[in-house]
Amino acid sequence: MAANDIIRIHRVNFYYGAVRALTDISMQFEKNKVTALIGPSGCGKSTLLRLLNRMNDLIDGTRVEGEILFEGRNIYAPQVDPVEIRRKIGMVFQKPNPFPKTIYNNITYGPRLNGVSAADLPGLVEQSLRQAVLWDEVKDILDKSAMNLSGGQQQRLCIARALAMKPDVLLMDEPTSALDPISTAKIEELVEELKRHYTIIIVTHNMQQAARISDQTAFFYLGNLIEYNKTEKIFTKPDVKQTEDYITGRFG
Amino acid sequence: MNRKTKEIFIKYLFLLFALVSIIVLGLIVFSLFREGLPLFSTVAVHDFLFGLEWYPTYDPPSFGIFPLIVGSLIVTAIATLISVPLGVLAAVYISEIAPQRVKEILKSAIELLAGLPSVVLGFFGMVIIAPWLQETFDLPTGLNIINASIILAVMAIPTISSISEDALYAVPREFKEASYALGATKFETIAKVIVPAALSGISTAIMLGMARAIGETMVVLMVAGGAAAIPESLFDSVRPMPASIAAEMGETPFRSAHYQALFATGIVLFLLTLAFNLIADYVSHRFRQTGSATL
Numbered sequence: 001m002a003a004n005d006i007i008r009i010h011r012v013n014f015y016y017g018a019v020r021a022l023t024d025i026s027m028q029f030e031k032n033k034v035t036a037l038i039g040p041s042g043c044g045k046s047t048l049l050r051l052l053n054r055m056n057d058l059i060d061g062t063r064v065e066g067e068i069l070f071e072g073r074n075i076y077a078p079q080v081d082p083v084e085i086r087r088k089i090g091m092v093f094q095k096p097n098p099f100p101k102t103i104y105n106n107i108t109y110g111p112r113l114n115g116v117s118a119a120d121l122p123g124l125v126e127q128s129l130r131q132a133v134l135w136d137e138v139k140d141i142l143d144k145s146a147m148n149l150s151g152g153q154q155q156r157l158c159i160a161r162a163l164a165m166k167p168d169v170l171l172m173d174e175p176t177s178a179l180d181p182i183s184t185a186k187i188e189e190l191v192e193e194l195k196r197h198y199t200i201i202i203v204t205h206n207m208q209q210a211a212r213i214s215d216q217t218a219f220f221y222l223g224n225l226i227e228y229n230k231t232e233k234i235f236t237k238p239d240v241k242q243t244e245d246y247i248t249g250r251f252g
Numbered sequence: 253m254n255r256k257t258k259e260i261f262i263k264y265l266f267l268l269f270a271l272v273s274i275i276v277l278g279l280i281v282f283s284l285f286r287e288g289l290p291l292f293s294t295v296a297v298h299d300f301l302f303g304l305e306w307y308p309t310y311d312p313p314s315f316g317i318f319p320l321i322v323g324s325l326i327v328t329a330i331a332t333l334i335s336v337p338l339g340v341l342a343a344v345y346i347s348e349i350a351p352q353r354v355k356e357i358l359k360s361a362i363e364l365l366a367g368l369p370s371v372v373l374g375f376f377g378m379v380i381i382a383p384w385l386q387e388t389f390d391l392p393t394g395l396n397i398i399n400a401s402i403i404l405a406v407m408a409i410p411t412i413s414s415i416s417e418d419a420l421y422a423v424p425r426e427f428k429e430a431s432y433a434l435g436a437t438k439f440e441t442i443a444k445v446i447v448p449a450a451l452s453g454i455s456t457a458i459m460l461g462m463a464r465a466i467g468e469t470m471v472v473l474m475v476a477g478g479a480a481a482i483p484e485s486l487f488d489s490v491r492p493m494p495a496s497i498a499a500e501m502g503e504t505p506f507r508s509a510h511y512q513a514l515f516a517t518g519i520v521l522f523l524l525t526l527a528f529n530l531i532a533d534y535v536s537h538r539f540r541q542t543g544s545a546t547l
Contacts, residue, residue, distance in 0.1 A: 055433060058428075086432060086433055100427075109434060109436075113444075161434065
């Protein structure tokens with residue numbers, strides 16, 4: 001089991017200034033599985049997600065204690081370059097955020113920075129868009145602005161853009177909360193498809209979504225990891241009363 | 253007065269205020285043309301614009317403002333070359349790189365620079381830069397194109413910097429996060445995402461800075477040297493249009509040909525500034541990326 005873990009979090013505390021947002025979190029994420037992080041607003045699930053690719057570094061006055069091991073290496077060790085980490089651990093945000101550039105240039109932005117040769121780019125664009133099930137919709141308008149796409153298409157473009165970096169892990173921060181039900185269904189199918197090749201960690205407010213797409217579910221409350229287990233177990237007979245209350249809608 | 257009449261009253265009151273400012277502006281433009289246009293009954297437009305000699309008090313006088321136009325354009329162009337890199341890069345530093353504390357200090361320093369009266373800057377040009385230029389380059393006078401351009405650049409920097417900074421600041425945080433999440437460094441994010449997204453606002457800032465430089469009077473009156481001739485080097489003196497108008501208007505008889513010629517020069521200046529504003533408007537649309545930050 002342990003050999004199959006791609007990320008291990010060991011006794012992590014996280015502070016915004018003097019406020020502690022995460023308390024003594026230890027957990028592991030399995031390779032090629034979908035792990036859902038659930039919990040009420042402000043419980044620290046998004047904060048934890050952003051710790052995994054060092055996005056919280058961009059916020060002033062934050063502090064991390066403990067270790068986060070990615071493939072056995074502590075990503076918060078002083079000699080680690082966050083840029084390297086972010087190239088291996090991709091992220092999709094809550095609000096679709098394509099660049100105000102063409103669809104093609106949105107996809108090639110990351111690979112170009114990473115030194116992928118110009119000759120390989122068209123193939124990579126097609127492959128990434130196909131993986132994100134967007135290719136057929138945009139193959140004739142690659143040179144048009146990504147801003148013209150619908151919200152759901154924009155979000156799949158953002159997924160394609162993250163996939164073009166060929167990451168090992170894909171972090172998704174409530175990727176469907178700004179989308180309509182049909183777009184949401186498409187993204188969920190996509191996640192199902194993607195887990196064959198990627199490890200996916202997804203934050204969601206939507207409990208049905210967590211139940212539908214994840215293999216493992218972690219429930220957070222007030223910065224603590226309350227319960228972490230197989231999704232089936234969490235949603236049928238959770239060990240902790242708080243988890244049950246949240247899942248059955250008694251609070252949150 | 254019931255609520256509805258009150259609403260109507262307020263609506264027309266504001267309309268009145270809006271109209272007053274437009275009407276005043278319109279009347280000024282009207283009088284500019286009324287005083288300036290009669291010149292062209294005695295001097296051909298072509299001779300006025302492209303005439304090489306400006307001897308308004310000779311007998312017979314010659315009213316060729318080409319050297320004045322060249323003077324205005326050259327000091328504006330060089331001032332732009334100096335102020336655009338400084339202003340835009342300062343804005344990038346303040347908006348994206350500087351720590352909070354430094355950011356606040358720099359912002360207020362630049363605002364202070366914007367508040368300096370132009371006559372004070374003119375003093376500085378006359379008393380510090382001019383003697384220095386004269387000695388260093390062994391010139392007959394330090395009041396020349398370079399001196400005027402430097403001072404105009406100093407005046408344009410706050411305009412360019414603060415408007416560019418607003419444009420950079422308006423770039424949505426989501427774009428930056430997307431860029432960092434794809435493994436871009438800070439520099440790559442600034443160069444490839446933030447600046448392109450703010451380009452429309454930055455171009456507006458540059459055009460407004462240029463408009464400010466070309467219309468500036470006191471500085472060019474004090475430090476450009478005042479020679480109404482086509483310059484041959486950057487160390488020659490020039491007489492930009494506003495300097496000419498300001499220097500000569502007090503001494504010219506009411507509605508004489510010279511008086512009309514100065515107003516006509518004002519028309520040219522007005523049209524140039526108008527052109528800058530229209531170009532600013534055009535480029536801000538031209539570079540607008542859909543969904544990007546604009547002002």
